Amino acid sequence: MNEEPVSWERVEGNTYAVVFEAPKNKDYKEIRVLMGCADNSIDLITIMRNNETTTNRQNKQYQSDKKKNLEKKRLKALSKRKW
Numbered sequence: 001m002n003e004e005p006v007s008w009e010r011v012e013g014n015t016y017a018v019v020f021e022a023p024k025n026k027d028y029k030e031i032r033v034l035m036g037c038a039d040n041s042i043d044l045i046t047i048m049r050n051n052e053t054t055t056n057r058q059n060k061q062y063q064s065d066k067k068k069n070l071e072k073k074r075l076k077a078l079s080k081r082k083w
Helices: 056-061 065-080
Strands: 007-012 015-021 030-038 041-049
Touching: none
Parallel strands: none
Antiparallel strands: 007 015, 015 030, 030 041
């Protein structure tokens, strides 16, 4: 890509998200490119629509293991409560 990104952010650890404008033939405005950096290499993790158009399932798929475990524990604790 020879375009300047709209924005970029550090997601967690060595993972970065870069937002670019989507191609004209797409029905959404922006794409989000997730990249992992380690040592002297940059690895492509995934390309997806930007956050405003992603589903809950897609957002959970790219969460860290730590966040997933915390969410599982929270949901388990909620299910054990007596209402």
